Amino acid sequence: MSSVNKYARQYFMPPEPSLGWTQKEHITKAPTWCSVDLRDGNQALVVPMNLDEKLEYFQLLVGIGFKQIEVGFPAASETEYAFLRKLIDENLIPEDVTIQVLTQAREHIIRKTFAALRGVNNAIVHLYNSTSLAQREQVFRSSRQEIVDIAVTGARLFKECAEETEGHFQFQYSPESFTGTEIEFALEICNRVLDVWRPTQNNPVIINLPATVSLSMPHVYASQIEYVSNHLKYRDSVVVSLHPHNDRGTGVADAELGLLAGAQRVEGTLFGNGERTGNVDLITLALNLYSHGVNPELNLQDIPSILAEHQRLTKMEVGKRHPYGGELVFTAFSGSHQDAIAKGMKWREEAQRSHWSVPYLPIDPKDIGREYEGDIIRINSQSGKGGIGYVLEQHYGLDLPREMRETVGYAVKDVSDRLHKELMPNEIYEIFMNQYANIGRPIEFINFRFTQQREFEAVVTIRINDTITDLEGIGNGRLDAISNALLSNLEIEYSDLVYSEHALEIGSKSHAISYIGITAVSDGNTYWACGVDSDIMTSSVKALFSALNKLVLGLGISVSLEDMVNTGQN
Structure with a gap:
């Protein structure tokens, strides 16, 4: 492609090797899951969910087992605000579920957000401002210090509003567009916010490091996460969180390697619904853990029902080959x-x-x-x-x-x-x-009878066209006697009779099915067929006649009693 030279690396490597995650083979326990379907997922819909649909989706997420659910951006619209108030005022939030809301680092938005949360039992309040080089240069035209000041001012206002608002609050900060931010600067701004909030083990802070836009291969993101995780202040009182998007199609890989690199929490959506190419798919992540024998701590025993509800409420289609949830993911045609x-x-x-x-x-x-x-x-x-x-x-x-x-x-x-x-x-x-099964032409089986001396003697009645005759044969078993009756009286040669049978209990009132293969002497091909009957011996004879008829038809033999029967006719 002729324009390739206009693209260059937009991400930043850590200033020191951060490769401890490469020594870990697998993830050993489930992270804390936070669904952002009702905020990040909802704002990506062609037609966002209305209040009733959001409530149904919230209940779906609670049923799946999410303990942290981002319910919206209450300062963004009346529907968002009304939904949050409905959850709180009507006591619709289970005691073990913490809701999360998002706010920019702007005073009037922060104040409106806390006002919307009044009376909540437990809530995570998520503060963010964009920190990437591209955003600083092109959108805000601001220095690093000015960006730090925005975050610190917002963090201070969080403390003030939390003290004035009824409810219990946990704070979260995101250097939005983290993956396009110089890693030392991302660390600096996170630590400056932590210095304001001063987390403790009884009151931890969440530092969320989002791949707002996926800019690198997953191993780079892992190294970025590990570097920040290892150099954060108050680390024992900080929960490192991931929020991968899927621009490069590596959202799941970014999250998995990020967890190996020290992250403890993941924000994402069901089936990856989100802006542009989507958020990381929490169902795929969870069931990847499950496939390695790690309990994902989510209720995913009925993926088809979850998928149906997701598609109904979001009006978005999930691909037929989507991991775990797609209609055809377990289907083999090959x-x-x-x-x-x-x-x-x-x-x-x-x-x-x-x-x-x-x-x-x-x-x-x-x-x-x-x-x-x-x-x-x-x-x-x-x-x-x-x-x-x-x-x-x-x-x-x-x-x-x-x-x-x-x-x-x-x-x-x-x-x-x-x-x-x-x-x-x-x-x-x-x-x-x-x-x-039960092929009755051109040689039709009608009946049989046996006598036994040292060997079995069989008389089998057949019809060819409209003529009926009896054929006699001797063998060491009933089926062998009937086969010999056919071989000795008809001008058809076959060998290597292969036989098996079993009871038939599904889809038929009959009780037995027999399979027979015979090999034509003239061309060496084996002709298979079966017989179905309530009597096992009759099913065996029907199978033999069916195989014989397939042989006759396969070889194109024209049969008539006048030409082929050496015994007298009845």
Whole structure:
């Protein structure tokens, strides 16, 4: 791209190596979560939520388990102010939930904010002013000292207003546009604010270091966080917080590395809704922890319901491939993926393992309210035998022999490819039953009977076209006797009969299904089919006749009793 030279680095590295986070393998406990859906998320909506919608969303967040919820910018609009007062006046804030409000470092806005908070049990009051080089030079045209003075003056006014206002308040400060601020200056202004507030362990202060605009790779943000965290005054009485945006698509990585670097708290939104490319997605962060065996301390057992409520209230769509929440995130269409998932699920069931390790599935979808049937393996022309076999087994109880799955897979994929569509389980079942089960033409099975001496003697009645005849055969078992009756009387040669059967309990009133594969002597191909019947022996015979008919049709053999039957006719 010809304009690339106009771009240069807009971020600042710490003045000393800050790489302690690189020695940590993983996050060991959940951070304090703060949802900013009702402020940062709401102001990013095409149509912001009304008062009733905000209340519903607040209740959704409480149900998920958020203990800190930013409810708005009460000095910004009448709706924001009215919503905050409704929460307080109608006692709608649970005792264990702390609300948070945002204010610029401007006197009339600060005073209006504290007035809106009158009578609150617990609130975080969040002060911010922009500190980046670009903002100082281009927007405010102010010196570093002038920017520090704005923050310090606001911090002093916070103390004054808090003393005059009924309620309990915790203070938070953000050097807004932190990622574009010289790191030494960001540290300086945070420490100057802390000197005003003088936090204690009983009354800690939150220092929030936002990636208001993501300007660097995640490791740079982590080093910036670590440097500030290690050099803050009153560190034992300070909660270091993150507020990553997603301009570079690295919001989650920024947050995870920032937590390794010493942060204790994260501000974000459900599914990442926020300005521009969005805020960091708290659900993704929380379930990433969960996938490593760390309790996220949020109630995420029903992601589909959370997603539905989020989309209804925000009128925003969440992508089908969005981590954890998207409709298709656990879905495999690829044949090799489906085969591995199907085998992994079966192995897990057989081995009775306590730890989750199924290929292609980082967590158990059922843990977050997703179902195996319809969510994990879906079928189109890219699918394979393993996935198709899995769908038939999960939905209809059909445990196809491994060798049979390939031919069934090709048959199903051929239909999907021809129709250019995904096939639903009922459509796959219909294809299977139509093409493989109880095939009665051109050689129709009518009945059988047995006698037993040293071996089984079978008489099987068949119909070809409109002619009926009995065929006789001897074998070491009932099915072997019937197979020999066919081989010895019909001019059709096959070998290597493969047989399996099982009880059928799903989707049918029948009780048994039998699968048979026979190999044609003429071309070496194996022809598979099945029989379904309430009687296991009858289902086996129907399977044999179905396989024989597939062989006849596959080879293009023209059959008639006059040409093919060597015994007398009835």
